[in-house]
Amino acid sequence: MGDLEGFRYSGLIERYRDRLPVDKDSKIISLSEGDTPLIRLDNLMGEIGHDIQLYAKFEGANPTGSFKDRGMTMAVTQAANEGAQAIICASTGNTSASAAAYAARAGIKAFVIIPEGKIALGKLAQAMIQGAIVLQIEGNFDDGMQIVKDIADVAPVKIVNSVNPYRLQGQKTASFEIIDALGRAPDYHALPVGNAGNISAYWAGFCEYAAKQPVQEYRRAGESEPFAYKFAPVVDSVPVICGYQAELANPFVQREMIVEPETIATAIRIGRPQSWEFAWAAHDESGGWFDSLSDHEILQAQALLAEREGLFCEPASAISVGGILRDIRRGKIADGSVITATLTGHGLKDPDTAIQQCKTSPLSVSANVDSVKRAILDNL
Numbered sequence: 577m578g579d580l581e582g583f584r585y586s587g588l589i590e591r592y593r594d595r596l597p598v599d600k601d602s603k604i605i606s607l608s609e610g611d612t613p614l615i616r617l618d619n620l621m622g623e624i625g626h627d628i629q630l631y632a633k634f635e636g637a638n639p640t641g642s643f644k645d646r647g648m649t650m651a652v653t654q655a656a657n658e659g660a661q662a663i664i665c666a667s668t669g670n671t672s673a674s675a676a677a678y679a680a681r682a683g684i685k686a687f688v689i690i691p692e693g694k695i696a697l698g699k700l701a702q703a704m705i706q707g708a709i710v711l712q713i714e715g716n717f718d719d720g721m722q723i724v725k726d727i728a729d730v731a732p733v734k735i736v737n738s739v740n741p742y743r744l745q746g747q748k749t750a751s752f753e754i755i756d757a758l759g760r761a762p763d764y765h766a767l768p769v770g771n772a773g774n775i776s777a778y779w780a781g782f783c784e785y786a787a788k789q790p791v792q793e794y795r796r797a798g799e800s801e802p803f804a805y806k807f808a809p810v811v812d813s814v815p816v817i818c819g820y821q822a823e824l825a826n827p828f829v830q831r832e833m834i835v836e837p838e839t840i841a842t843a844i845r846i847g848r849p850q851s852w853e854f855a856w857a858a859h860d861e862s863g864g865w866f867d868s869l870s871d872h873e874i875l876q877a878q879a880l881l882a883e884r885e886g887l888f889c890e891p892a893s894a895i896s897v898g899g900i901l902r903d904i905r906r907g908k909i910a911d912g913s914v915i916t917a918t919l920t921g922h923g924l925k926d927p928d929t930a931i932q933q934c935k936t937s938p939l940s941v942s943a944n945v946d947s948v949k950r951a952i953l954d955n956l
């Protein structure tokens with residue numbers, strides 16, 4: 577029996593195939609990733625009292641709960657079609673969860689290197705149950721990344737970190753979706769910056785939809801593939817890119833690599849970003865900025881999104897909204913602007929951090945109507 581022919585969404589490669597470097601005959605490895613909601617944050621904007629529209633691109637709605645699936649469908653499709661037996665990545669958690677899932681789907685092995693004790697439990701659970709070989713090191717993400725770059729020469733594994741250009745190609749589709757949903761480009765786009773793959777990918781996507789060529793370095797560093805597509809522009813402008821980092825893991829703000837990055841937002845506990853040049857290109861070309869937030873501000877933003885908008889994202893993701901709200905308050909954003917912000921990963925990835933910062937705990941009540949009624953009346 578063949579596939580049913582309905583309107584089932586079947587992933588971002590199918591949707592944006594003409595803009596992605598995928599061979600016609602390739603077997604696509606997909607979990608129907610992408611097509612994530614773009615949610616207007618009117619409660620938050622109402623409180624701030626500016627005439628500004630703010631939207632969250634909720635990437636926690638991807639199959640493994642983070643934006644990494646966009647890049648992984650591309651990278652693993654390519655690896656599997658090249659005949660790779662195994663993939664490898666270093667990860668602060670989400671990349672490992674996504675690599676494990678797509679490797680399972682492709683029927684190949686995934687090796688993931690993680691910093692011992694420094695990844696959220698949900699992400700570790702995902703990597704393990706999806707059959708990845710988890711290698712934990714006494715070192716941070718940057719140490720793991722260096723090993724991964726060296727190992728590919730001496731062992732039969734394909735790197736699926738974002739130094740693999742197919743990753744960024746997949747991730748650029750988030751920009752396409754934002755523009756398709758708004759019918760225009762946003763004026764500003766805010767996102768967290770760790771290894772800096774995503775900011776580079778978003779910039780590439782925004783530029784491509786406006787038929788502006790990303791800076792030459794971007795193309796050259798992409799190297800392995802001829803990414804020079806020619807399209808009619810979909811829109812005529814690109815957003816200002818606003819990248820936010822944790823205060824003690826902020827190499828782009830310091831303008832130099834950081835040896836011992838530290839933050840509660842473990843996803844972005846990264847001191848030596850691989851996509852350094854691309855991210856600076858996004859910054860310079862868009863007229864954007866980098867800034868950092870304290871762990872306290874990050875957690876405040878996470879709680880704010882959950883309490884006021886019903887959006888539960890992980891701490892690293894909340895930094896985009898926390899950062900842009902602070903910049904709105906500081907008057908950096910003109911009234912009338914349309915802003916989009918990426919919430920990169922789901923809050924369920926890291927329930928420990930969420931529970932620890934909740935001001936209330938469950939109320940113990942007796943199992944009868946009277947007790948519950950009293951609890952309701954006391955708390956209305």
Ligand code: AN7
Nearest residue numbers: 667668670671770771772773774920921
């Ligand atoms: C939720 O999983 O680097 O700047 O190894 O998980 O593209 O690195 C994760 C990064 C933001 C930063 N938000 O994106 C990994 C990893 C979340 C993340 C980032 C990550 P990049």
